[in-house]
Amino acid sequence: MTNPLPPPSDFPDELLAGRAQGGDRTAFETLVLRYLGPARAFCTKLLRDQVLAEDACQDGFLKAWRGLPGFRGEAKFRTWLWRILVNAANDLRKPKPEAIGEREFEAVPERDVVAEDAVARGVAELPDRQREVLLMRAELGLDLEEIAAALGITYDAAKANLSLARKKLRELLT
Template identity: 30%
Template sequence: MSFIVTNSKKQASYRYMNHQSDQYYINKILAGDINAFSTLVERYQSLVYTIAYRITKNKEEAEEIAQDTFVKAYTSLPNYRGEAKFSTWLYTIVYRRSLDIVKSKKRSITSEQVEEISEEHIEIVHDALSYLQEKERKEIIGNCILKLAEDEATIITLYYFEEKNIKEIKEIIGLTEDNIKIKLFRSRKKLYSILKYYVLPEINSTNGRAI
């Protein structure tokens, strides 16, 4: 029901329009056409950076991780067997690399404490967001996702922005499908609870009533 899904469909449609499949370029690379890799970088660099940034919460680290991810993907490409989508395989690399950086910096995986939000208020927040300009809406949503824990931010990003299904997300982050479903449900509610303060300041934070 989230407009995030609607936006991601448009983005996905644009991204793949008039493009050959990932496997087409992978075959060219493995055949010796190293320039073909730039097409895959172009195709996925935005989401790779976004995942890294939403995990590390640091732009410089995210840029370095994104570069490392593509270097790792290129050197490991001969080992890619196509059992998972290339994007799933790539996001697994960036997810693990990002967590390694967080752990190496001894930063804990935490998120803000947020109030419970009802489905009724989620609908109200959703409607309020729909009135915002797309650029402003995306900026607000992005900033609020940064307030989630690393695994929550990743699941939200993969599910709503990249339209990965539960099975694919399981392959990327290594949790069970049941755990991912639970985290997705809770993370969505957390996100809307945070969004509430940006788009509905008239909602009383104590009792959730409009004042």
């Protein structure tokens, strides 16, 4: 055998992930490119800061690469990946206790970076969990089961949070 084959772009996630687990960086990068666009949009809307969003994507994909040996195919790859990305974003949103003293000013999202339209303000006012669930449903198109799996919460909790988020945002926008 000579060169490894470049993975076809229409390869299923799980096969690419299997290749990546074997050390195939090209396969992993194919996955990164497949999810980078949605990941950036999701993280930007969640964090309301382009710079933090980019950092979250970098951290998330890096953690995904390093965590690949732990991907056992129990869930869909994308569910597994979104879980990592949400955690990466939350890590940036919530400074670690020991770093609070140093980061208390810079950790606050700079609101003027994102256009402050009504939807943005409304989403910002939602509690964290409701915001995550709503964005995963509306922005990423995940169904409730996938959202529950990605966030590590129950189906009913995901359903309730989504319902509350929609109702609250509807009130804020009318």
